[in-house]
Amino acid sequence: MKGLKFGSKIIFLINSLVAFLLLISYILPFIPPKRFATLSVLSLGVPLLISLNVIFLIYWLLRVKKQMILSLVVLLLGWSYMNSMYKFSSSLQIEDDANFSVMSFNVRLFNKFGWLPSKTVKDSILALISDEAPDVLCLQEYPISERLKLKHYYSFNAEYSKGIKGGQTIFSKFPIVNSGSLEFPNTYNNAIFVDIVKQKDTIRIYNFHLQSSGIGVDVEKLKEETSGHLFKQVGATFKAQQEQVELFLAHKAKSNYKTIVTGDFNNTAYSYIYRKIKGDDLKDTFKQAGNGFGRTYNFKFFPMRIDFILADEDFTVNGFKTLDVELSDHYPIKTTLKLSH
Structure with missing residues (x-):
């Protein structure tokens, strides 16, 4: 110096x-x-x-x-x-008759506790779904008291299935031939899955909501937390997430279907959790076809991308977008895929 x-x-x-x-x-x-x-x-x-x-x-x-x-x-x-x-290239959108779309959104209980000033959040989300018309729709923090009935969609856990935790649901325009849940221990969180049939192909869709640290976006509340407590809280969360991911990997290993993983990981693309879920056989659709910061969580300090759609290597990613709508503390993400043969 x-x-x-x-x-x-x-x-x-x-x-x-x-x-x-x-x-x-x-x-x-x-x-x-x-x-x-x-x-x-x-x-x-x-x-x-x-x-x-x-x-x-x-x-x-x-x-x-x-x-x-x-x-x-x-x-x-x-x-x-x-x-x-940050994805430096412009958004890729390729039209193809074989395309289908997958959308993921943490709806935060449709604003049940009034986090947002709007009184029409649920109606606005329904309008958004109608406008985007995804072929597969994965929702997290889906409330048991605010069930959706979407026309022209099959669904799993939209009405809640016996013995399966609420919170996650999957809607599909393609027939659902199999479904189930990975029940994470000692938490309200879980992951659900469906097997859908698109023409002659069976595709497995997972919808995650991994353990949350419970740390919000309110700056004043964060100031009240000690750094030691925050580190301890987040560290414990990541340990729980590791156990949840291990359950997922064991379940996924038993399937031979082409796989799509969606959901709120409550962790970033720089984490052990993300790397293990992604593995060597899935690709991040944002990296393939997104642009900009791709932030999915409304964190005040810097852009955070904690919601993902990962697709099997056999899928071609023909589009990706993050929807800039203030209807939750998360932003919806949507990808356009084509299964290569």
């Missing part, structure tokens, strides 16, 4: 810490939360760490200082992270 003024030295020290934390985050997808729960919490802050390193890079670049190399190298090492945070 020779040649730097005192103020610039302080800035570079902060820059070095932020760069180090981002570098550490690159190994988090390979570390089970059960081993290092506290460290795994860092995955939630990756978008912020990327943004700060970009700011430091620009700061030193404008001053023509060699210190810019630090953030530049760290960002280049994690280029795939940049692609997960």
